[in-house]
Amino acid sequence: MNLMRRIRQILIVGLILMASGIGLLFASKSIILKPTITASPLPSPTSTPKPTPTPSPSPLTFAQMNERFGPCAFVPVLMYHHVQNLDQAKAEGHQSLTVGDDYFRQQLVYLRDHGYQVIRTQDLINFFETGTSVPSKSVLLTFDDGYVDFNTTAYPILKEFGYSATVFLSTGLTENPGYLSWNAISDMNNSGLVLFANHTWSHRNVGAENAVVEKEIGTADTQLKEHGLNSPKVFAYPYGFQSDFAETYLAQNGYQLAFTTNPGSTQCKKLRFELPRLRIGNATLTEYGF
Numbered sequence: 167m168n169l170m171r172r173i174r175q176i177l178i179v180g181l182i183l184m185a186s187g188i189g190l191l192f193a194s195k196s197i198i199l200k201p202t203i204t205a206s207p208l209p210s211p212t213s214t215p216k217p218t219p220t221p222s223p224s225p226l227t228f229a230q231m232n233e234r235f236g237p238c239a240f241v242p243v244l245m246y247h248h249v250q251n252l253d254q255a256k257a258e259g260h261q262s263l264t265v266g267d268d269y270f271r272q273q274l275v276y277l278r279d280h281g282y283q284v285i286r287t288q289d290l291i292n293f294f295e296t297g298t299s300v301p302s303k304s305v306l307l308t309f310d311d312g313y314v315d316f317n318t319t320a321y322p323i324l325k326e327f328g329y330s331a332t333v334f335l336s337t338g339l340t341e342n343p344g345y346l347s348w349n350a351i352s353d354m355n356n357s358g359l360v361l362f363a364n365h366t367w368s369h370r371n372v373g374a375e376n377a378v379v380e381k382e383i384g385t386a387d388t389q390l391k392e393h394g395l396n397s398p399k400v401f402a403y404p405y406g407f408q409s410d411f412a413e414t415y416l417a418q419n420g421y422q423l424a425f426t427t428n429p430g431s432t433q434c435k436k437l438r439f440e441l442p443r444l445r446i447g448n449a450t451l452t453e454y455g456f
Contacts, residue, residue, distance in 0.1 A: 228240065228432055231432050231434055232434070234436075235434035235435065235436040235437050236434055236435060236436070237293070237294070237297065237434070237435055238432050238433060238434040238435070239290070239293055239300050239304070239432075239433050240304075240431055240432055240433075241285070241290060241300060241304045241305065241306060241431065241433045242305050242306070242431040242444055242454070242455075242456070243305070243306040243308055243425060243431070243433070243441065243442070243443040243444065244273075244305060244306065244307050244308065244443070244444055244446050245308050245309075245310065245425075245427065245443040245444060245445045245446060246265055246270075246307070246308065246309045246310070246320070246446055247260075247263040247264065247265075247309065247310050247311060247313065248260055248263050248264040248265070248313050248315050249264070249265050249266075249267055249270045249309075249315055249316065249319045249320035249323075250264055250266070250267060250315040250318075250319050251266065251267055251319075252264060252266040252448070258344075264448075265446060265447060265448055266448055267319050267320075267323070269448045269449070270319075270320065270323060271323055272450065273446065273450070273451050274323065274324075274327050274329060276450065276451045276452075276456065277305060277329075277451070277456075278327060280303075280456070281303050282303045282304070282305050282456075283301040283303060283304050283305070284304075284305055284306070284307055284327075284329040284330060284331075285300055285301065285304045285305070285306060285330075286306075286330050286332075286361065287306065287332055287361060287363075287398060287400050287423060288398050289304070290306065290423065290433060291398055291400075291422050291423060294422075294435040294438055295422075306332065307324070307329060307330070307331040307332070308331065308332045308333075308334065308402065308425065308443065309331060309332070309333045309334070310333075310334045310365060310402060311334070311335075311336055311339070311345075311365065311369065312333055312334070312335040312336060312339065312340060312345055312346045312351075312362075312365070313344060313345060313346070314344055314345055314346055314347075314350075316333060316346065317346055317350045317354065321354055321359075321360070324359060324360075325357070325359065328359075329359070330358075330359045330360065330361070331359065331360055331361075332360070332361045332362075332363055332400065333346075333354075333360055333361070333362050333363070334363050334364065334365035334401075334402035334425075335351070335362050335363065335364070335365050335386070335390070336365045336366055336367065336368060336369040336386070336404070337364075337365075337366075337367055337385070337386040337389040337390060338367040338368045338369075338385070338386070338389075339368070339369065348393060351393065351395070352393065352394075355394070355395060361398075361400070362390065362395045362396065363390075363395075363396060363399070363400045363401065363402070364383060364386045364387055364390060364396060364399070364400070364401045364402075364421070365386070365401070365402050365404060366382040366383060366386050366404055367381070367382050367383075367385040367386045367389070368382065369404045370382045370404060371404060371405055371407045372403060372404065372407060372408065372409060372412040373407035373408065373409045373412070376411050379409070379411055379412050379415055380415060383401070383412070383415060383416065383419070384419075387399075387419065398422055398423075399419075399420050399421045399422055400421065400422060400423040400424070400425070401416055401421050401423070401424040401425070402424070402425040402426075403424065403425070403426055403427070405427070406426045406427030406428065408424070408426060408439075408440055412424075413439040413440070416439060417439065421439075422438070423438055423439070423441060424438070424439040424440065424441065425441045425442075425443055426440050426441065426442060426443065427443060427445065428440070428442045428443070429442055429443070429444060429445070430442030430443075430444075431444065431455075
């Protein structure tokens with residue numbers, strides 16, 4: 167019995183030792199050492215070189231303009247849209263395009279009191295065509311689009327001073343609310359103070375397709391002629407956008423001048439289809455270099 171008990175104890179101890187060995191074996195296989203990753207040093211930041219800005223060319227002097235594009239004359243062309251009471255303009259939503267009637271009157275007083283002479287577009291054409299000189303302190307007055315307040319507000323003030331003006335009409339807009347009627351246009355034309363000229367049919371950008379340019383300028387040209395207007399033939403680009411095709415089309419159809427919205431006061435013969443103007447706001451004319 168003692169012998170059997172001892173044999174049983176020996177077998178139990180052996181089994182325990184065997185189980186312990188197997189456990190250690192599996193434990194050693196489950197522990198996997200991962201290699202240590204050493205972080206590479208980040209590169210030092212380098213600044214991206216900035217290109218050296220190209221200086222803008224200096225504006226040409228009058229002498230340079232005259233040499234390249236002349237003959238030239240210094241004639242500020244004042245550009246207006248609406249002229250009316252500013253409270254009314256605000257209520258109607260076009261304050262940004264409006265010069266108040268009080269400011270407008272003050273501006274004309276300034277021109278008169280400082281010896282400026284308001285000339286006509288025909289005077290500028292004569293200068294280009296025949297060399298007829300223009301007064302040294304000449305200005306042109308222009309009004310874009312043909313709003314009804316030109317007749318009710320601007321025109322009566324112009325008559326007080328005896329000043330002429332050019333109104334660029336978008337002929338398809340006439341008779342619409344807020345725009346001039348043909349009857350009013352005819353009455354003002356008969357006064358001899360106002361030239362009504364081409365500003366396209368529907369105020370369309372003439373930098374568009376050629377067919378659109380032909381329709382817009384051509385339709386307005388026809389309508390102006392039907393009403394006994396548009397002589398001399400001058401033009402203003404809606405929004406100031408111009409194109410080579412539009413300039414060619416104007417020249418081929420007898421137009422003699424075309425005005426942009428580009429700022430400037432030097433008018434040159436070789437640039438007669440891209441003449442600059444000064445957009446006037448609610449300020450004294452001294453703010454515009456007068």
